[in-house]
Amino acid sequence: MSEVQELLNTALTHHHAGQLDQAEAVYQQLLEQDPRHWEPRYYLGTLQLQRGQLDLSIQSFLKVIQLNPELPDAHNNLGVAYHAMGKWQEAGQSFEHALRLNPHYERAYYNLGSLFESRGLLDEAAKCFRKSYENSGSPETYEKLADLLKVARRFAEAEVIYRELLEQTPGDFNRSMKLAYVLVLQRHYPEAVELYEAMLETHPGHYQILVSLSYVLECMGDIPAAIQTAERSIEAASDQPEGYNNLGNALRLAHRFDESCVNFEKALELQPQFPIAEFNLATTRMLTGDLQAGWEGYERRSDIDSSSRTSYPGPAWQGEPLEGKSICLWCEQGFGDTLMFIRFASELKRRGAGRVLVLIQPELAGLLKSIEEIDELLVPGNPVVECDYQCSLLSVPRFLETSLKTIPGEVPLFQPAADRTAHWGDVLSALEGKKVGLNWSGNLQFPRDEFRSIPLEQLSPLLDVAGVQFVSVQQVNGLDQLASFEAAGKLWQPGPEYQAEVGDFTEAAALMQNLDLMITTDTACAHLAGGLGIPVWILVSRLPEWRWLLDRGDSPWYPTARLFRQAELGEWGPVVEDVKAALEQKFSQDAPDFQ
Known part of the structure; x- marks a missing residue:
């Protein structure tokens, strides 16, 4: 073995042992003997990169590339240094050059994926992580891909990978928690509950499992189980705030508002900077009518949902x-x-x-x-x-320190275009009977949408009211439920110009302006009708959004609104019967014209 090779081996031994000063000294000695020897310069650049000496590292790798331009590792490591410096374009070019030299270079794919991820280019990042996994078979890289897909809201794809990984490592705690989480994000609640309960058998009393389980049970509307599980999480870790926040949510669902607020306050005592607890406390106070006590905490909404920033x-x-x-x-x-x-x-x-x-x-x-x-x-x-x-x-x-008494409540707040209003007036005039609009589904991604949207089938008793022609005002979501009702002539659907598939508020407003009444669930449609100042009946959940308040049939926000409330969470049947009876009374020949 030559003296040069022995010195290089000595330097590498120091390097691998973490003895960086000794390694650097030998690398420098070799370069003094032969500045064109690329290997010690490459390892010196790697050492400088480890130390965060990014400028020196970049200089070293650029020199290596001059000496040996066909070395993929040098281009890859140069890209890592550029990325750390925030030089995105140079980093991407370096990784891509490494991949041109070695199309199966899994680490370069991984690093390029990390670069895309840091810039928010999640689809491109996913492609790179997948290529890295295909070339390495690394479970860690596969899990990284799943984690990224979760962030990109490609939950079903992430679920597939977590399941495959769990087949290789049955019972792995972190991967089980990740699988349960993407199940929750897809609202596959029963399977998530089953997974959490199975995990509790091997991790009894585990705080994080109990916190997650209580949240899912609350999402399902299982109030007693949500309360009990949240209490168990507090027993497991009384110094952690999440359990109190979840208990507050479950108690709010049970209409135990004072107790709910006490638990949100306890969560905030333990963690003063806890945006979701502060927001929950604020909206609970607003729900019970104290708007002024809630506006400040309502500001935390942007800390909960970064997309609103x-x-x-x-x-x-x-x-x-x-x-x-x-x-x-x-x-x-x-x-x-x-x-x-x-x-x-x-x-x-x-x-x-x-x-x-x-x-x-x-x-x-x-x-x-x-x-x-x-x-x-x-x-x-x-x-x-x-x-x-x-x-x-x-x-x-x-x-403005707005209270219930000072809400600017005059309507209409806005007006649809006169020509479109006239157009829909002509179209609807061809229909017999009173014209009643119907909207049943909101944005499916809305939190707790299952509590507010109502399957059209459950509203079908309304369609039997004599003398009424129901008009579908539905746009974008829920259109798949229309076919059988439209075919039976019970629910009229506007034509293509209404743009139901893509949604158009201007057309919806113009059509609504010609209705005798609008019936809707708690969606944007309720605010559209209320803002237009037309008669609107709104069907609200047992636990409504704060704006609808409690135990009242009217709304300070919309003087033409009438609220029909659930008595039991998830039970829409009695609500529909109340609406049907009100419809029959409203449109009977001798009934006064009231809202």
Whole structure:
């Protein structure tokens, strides 16, 4: 063995043993003897990369590539250094060069996937992790792929991988928890419960399992089991906040609101920065009618759902006088929230704001351009307009200290286009009887959607009311339930111009304007009808959204609304019977025309 090779072996021995100073000294000695010897320079670059000496590492690898341009490892490691420096383009080019030299280089695929992941390019990252796994067979890489698919909301694909991995490592705790989680995200609740309960047999009293199980039981509406399991999680770890938060949610579902708030407060004592507990406490207070006590905690919504962290440049408005000032209100959350809160844009104008702009979802722009108090509507992608202040639309009532008594309740809040309203008036005039709109399904991804959406089959008794022609106002979701009812002539579905498949609020509003009554579940449709000021009956769950409050048949948000409430969670039959009886009374020949 040559002296050079012996020295290199000595350096590598030091390097592998973590003796980096000694290894570096030998690498430098070799390079002093022969600056063109690429191997010690390559290992020196790797050592520098380990130490975080990124500039030195990049210089070393670039020199190695000059000396030996066909070495895939040098390009790969150069890419790692560039990635750590935040030089995305250079990193990607280095990994791709390594893969051109070695198309089966699994580590380069993995590193390129990590680069894509860090930039939010999840589909591209998934392709790279899959190629890395195909070339390595590494279970860890396969699990990484599943984890990424979960983040990308490709839950079914992640589920398949977690199941395959568990076949190789039955009972693995972390992988079992991950599988259960993606089952929950797909709302496969019974199977998730079965998996958690099986895990409790081998991990009795395990806090994290109990916390997760109590959450799922609450999602299923199994109130006694959710309460009991949350209490068990607190017994297992009384110093952890999640159990108290879950118990608060379960007690709220049972309408035990004071106890619910006590548990949310306990969670916050243990962890003051616990956004979901603060949000839950706030909305529970709002649900019971104390809006002013809830607005501050309601601000934590953006800490729970990062996708709502839209903002607008400029100083944040916090209630300062707006006379002669301009303000841009930006919309977040769902369509229903925007339709409900848009009144506060008009309110600011009425209170003296010089100029009110609203950055709004494109789907609502056509409808809400009718609001006179809004000086300019913007949609994402429009040029930024400089304003004195900016604020989330949903935060305005906080700074106005809005209470139940001071909600701006005048309707209509907006008007559909006159020509489209006239068009649908002509179309509906051809139908006999009173025209009653029907909406039964909301966004299927909405949390607890199973508590608010109602299968059309369960609403079928309404369709037998004499003298009434039901009109489907449904768009996007729930259309697959229409066929049999439409064929029987019991439910009229508008034609293609209504754009039911893709959704169009402008068309929906114009059609609704010609109805005698709108019946809907708690979806954006309820806010659309209420904002138009037409008679609307809203079917709400035993535990409704905070905005519908408790134990009242009206709404301070919408004076034309009438609420029909569940007495038992998940039991829509009695609600439908109440609505049917009210329909028969409303449209009987001698009945007064009331809401």
